[in-house]
Amino acid sequence: MxxxxxxxxxxxxxxxxxxxxxxxxxxxxxxxxxxxxxxxxxxxxxxxxxxxxxxxxxxxxxxxxxxxRPVAEAPISQAPGDRPPPQPAPDSAEEAKAQVTIGMVVPSLDYYWPDVIRGVREAAAASDTRVVLRGATYQAADERRQLSWLVDSVGVDGLLVAPTTTGEDGEALVRWLQSAEVPVVLVERAAVVGPYQEAMESVVSDHVFGAAMAVRHLAALGHRRIGVITTRESPTTPHVRRGWRQACGELGLGLDDALDADTVDRRDPDWPHELDDLLDECVASGTTALLVHSDPEAISLVERCQERGIRIPDDLAVVAYDDEVAELCDPPLTAVRPPKAAIGRAAFALLADRIADQDAYRPAHRVVIEPRLIVRSSSS
Structure with a gap:
């Protein structure tokens, strides 16, 4: 042969x-x-x-x-005045040619993600790394197209991405990312791959902890019926609901009677009708406090409460989740604030370490960062 x-x-x-x-x-x-x-x-x-x-x-x-290589000493026979040829400086144009370029794909450029992007850019500027940003639309096919362009056309050295991970398209995208020829760090997403369910490298906010923190705050104020309202399509929803449920269970709060709703977002034509139904159920169940994801839905809920004569926080305390615009509400909303800029900085650092290490057997890192609770007038 x-x-x-x-x-x-x-x-x-x-x-x-x-x-x-x-x-x-x-x-x-x-x-x-x-x-x-x-x-x-x-x-x-x-x-x-x-x-x-x-x-x-x-x-x-x-x-x-x-x-x-070091410049060799001049031989004894060297003519007076002769000098060895100049050597390139350590930080020459050749070094600049090898500047690291990373690609970043996020599902939105106008809500939540701008602070994450800022964190990445701040960290990248400190290390002279180029960042190529692409915005997607919460659709796996669109995300795959953007990522392929970054890898194939731009030739990035690594990827930061907040991908869709559910459904057939999302699962296929996760498999593509796992087999990508450049290092990948997931941002505010987590995924497992392979027969042993190995975790991909990721940096996430601890949304479960954040939701539980909101419940503990409301319980400390004396509330015993604490409800939750989340939007059906948000990737954050499962984590917020899990944190709410865990904290209510630990504190012995009634889960069966409190409002527990997963709704459309406020841009949906059905939102006004769902909102009124939710408030009717809130009154009927004796729910006196709500955790609402996200800010726009929480603000819309407060506005409708005011129209119906439900006083905030006397009749109903409200905590928003995201803290993008919660402070602009009247009254200003208590809110859980995910560490968005810190997420960006940590994700960049993890990707930079992965690129620099170049060890195929380097263990996967999963970084979890805690949110903060910002207390304002809507719960006190």
Whole structure:
């Protein structure tokens, strides 16, 4: 059995080709080497890590370069005035060519996510990293299109993404992300993959803790019937509801009688009718406090209460979840504030570490950051 000339080179041969390409061209990015040698970016990252450990090349951000050699001392026979040729400075244009570029895909550019983006940009600016941002629409197909463009056309070194993870399209997107040739960190999302349900790397707010904190605040004020209102389509809804249920159970509060509603959002034509039904149920059940996700729904609820003569907070205390615009309500709403900018900074740091480490066996990291409760007039 013979190996054809077109067969892929053996690992040692491929690494020798990496060194030769760097010798001829100075500095190359990971995706350039992967394209030249027709292998995955992960394979090239492993090759770079091994060659660097052997002292044959050096890593630079997003790629590799040959080791710089010290300028040799001039021979004794050197003519007076002769000087060795100048050597490139450590931070030359070659280094700039290897600047790390990361792609970021978020489902909204005008609610919740701007502060997350700000956190990423602040951290990226401090490390001279380029960020290419794309906005999606809470649709897995749209997210996949944006991500593919970042990987295939931009050639990013890593991805920060808040993907759809549910439904057939969402599950397919998670599998695509898990097999991507660049490092991926999920932002405000979590997912598991493979037969052993291994977690993907992620940075998330502890929404379960945040919702439970709101319930404990209301219970400390004497409320025994604390309800919850969430929107059906929000990825945050399951976590808020779990935190509400856990805290009510721990505190011995009645779950059977309190308002427990999963509704359309306020932009839906059915929202006004659902809202009136919710308030009727609230009165009938003796519910005296509500946790409402998110701010727009909470503000709309307060406005309708005022129209119906339900006093806030005397008859009904309200805590909003998100704290995007809760303070602008009249009265200002007590709110749970997820650590949005901190989420962005932590996600960037995790991705940067993953890119720099280049260890295929590095364990997955899952970072969880606690929200804060901001107490205002709607609950006191």
């Amino acid at each position: 013979t190996v054809s000339d077109s067969a892929a080179p053996l690992p040692d041969e491929r690494r020798a080709q990496v060194v030769e390409l760097l010798r001829r061209r100075g500095v190359l990015r990971v995706n350039e080497l992967a394209s030249e040698l027709d292998v995955s970016a992960i394979t090239i990252r492993r090759d770079i890590a091994l060659l660097a450990s052997q002292g044959l090349i050096r890593r630079v951000r997003g790629g590799a370069a040959l080791l710089r």
